Amino acid sequence: MKYQETREKVLEVAVKCLNKGLIHGTAGNVSMRVPGEDVVIITPSGIPYDQLTPEQLPAVSLHAELLDGEFKPSTETPMHTAVYRARKNLNGIVHTHSMFATVFSILEKEIPPMMPPSTPYAPVPVAPFELPGSEELGQAAVNALGENKMVCTLQNHGLLAACPTLDRAFSAAEYIEECAQLAYWTMQAGKMNPLPDEAVQTLRDRMLRGIAV
Template sequence: MSVLQSVGATIKQLRAQVAALHAELPRNALVVWTAGNVSARVPGADLLVIKPSGVSYDDIRPENMVVTDLDANLVDGDLSPSSDTSAHAYVYKHLPQVGGVVHTHSTYATAWAARGEPIPCVLTMIADEFGGEIPVGPFALIGDDSIGRGIVATLRAHRSPAVLMRNHGVFTIGPNARAAVKAAVMCEDVARTVHIARQLGAPLPIRQSDVDALYDRYQNAYGQA
């Protein structure tokens, strides 16, 4: 039995999950046209499920999600993988705790990326979800694993599940694809709020000890057991 066959049921489930999660990107105004993508790691195999390149969000279906290996080679599917697949694959290969990756060009967060400026931790929501400022990663061209290298190098040094890739957009990670989508939604929300706050004056920083306490509570005590 091939690896693909052995995880066939899991891949079928992930295709449905990843297809459904793509609907959250336009619903939360994180993407336009066909830009942006969600992927999920396939547990038990060096594979990922991702959106095909250039397909409209209205046309996304579980059956047209594609499967690639962690070198971004197509393994299963009839369409070409997203142009960002190499970046996603590099993240999965080098951050084994990551189960989901999302990429968007959401307006406010990408505006910070265009300035090459991290989003400062001036809101409790930022402390909760990101554990500090949302960092900026290096400029890199699309087409190979250069973006993935920048994502990994930046996020290895941060608690943040989001990185603003300079002059490009947002990449988020999570233990699963849903968590990565949540981080993308929250990243855009706080990017907008902090931008508005700066129009009114200098936002007030939060003490590091309070950031740590907020992060610990949100990550370990918030929600249902």
Template sequence: MSQYNAIKQEAYDANMQLPKLGLVLFTFGNVSVADHNKKVFAIKPSGVPYEELSPEKMVIVDFDATIIEGSLRPSSDTKTHAVLYKHWNGINSIVHTHSTYATAWAQSQLDIPILGTTHADHTTSVIPCAPPMSDEMIQGDYETETGYQIINCFNERKLDPSETEMMLVGNHAPFTWGASSHKAVYNAAVLEEVAKMAFVTLQINPTAPSLKETLIKKHYERKHGPDAYYGQ
């Protein structure tokens, strides 16, 4: 019996949520689940259709992107996940999709503005879009550089990945993460919905103003603040 069965099962379950939530088409996405104590993570194998997946097919990789266990090649995005786990200790799961509206915003190279309370329920900032990768980065270790593209964006904007658990990579697609695979997948679904709402809002009113700070603070803190009262 593998010592990694727990994270393989969790990664499988999380990956299977993506098509159910309408966040992936064909094999356009992946979820990983980390064990920071062992410095490894389980991730979807590359190019395997969701209906053919099983917990046993999840690949175990260390934080240097070296395969530890598994007979299949891991996701082509594995090195990106490895970089994020290595630098952000507080995240235990990462989701990457090419969901339609979030990817459209990424392709537009624009942040998703904070226009309403649904957005503010989940983060107090715009959803950032990292600038497109430089030619030097593209021609280097591309997937590794994508991880640094994400980290650099957060560092430059002084954002905390434990507070803003979603972002866009310019010209590419969204990434989300969380303390659990459930939260990371939840964030991927929320990001897609917020991206859709923002797009529709700006179609109705291209000059729609950002949400005012008092309302942002109220909605975020009622769910996440020290005196949060949302839920049971």
């Protein structure tokens, strides 16, 4: 099977997202750039991820053209490929409709860094609303991520985590959803108290040096 390892990894992470509640049904998608190639493996459109086998995952070009696979690629393929074209250092993407991150997208509020594991990814900017599946949505996500962000929310839509590896994109989606929950509930309690800027910078520096937090 072409791109077997990449297909297996994408399906493994998609099922993990399903099991963790980050994705419900097929409302969300996962992709990974094939190492050394201008090819992306992405989850298909409308097929429950726990019913798939790796060979059924579509392979697409960096311009969202179907290259190989049994099923139609995700409708959000243009967003994934736009990010891969813009940021050559990003190789894995997890897009979710997780509840609390989506709440912040609807409020048009950044998700602040609330705890140490969120510091590589927060504050999380909001990309303005564009229709799902559109080229415009892809460009909005690219603009929100800029040159160095790895996570953004999509207004009234969900969350996009794009990282150097797919495992890290999964972790980012998980940490930011937890971070959004903490931010939301502390807002309801009357005081949202994010990490101080100097602490965020110190923790980021530690992480860059490979020190666990």
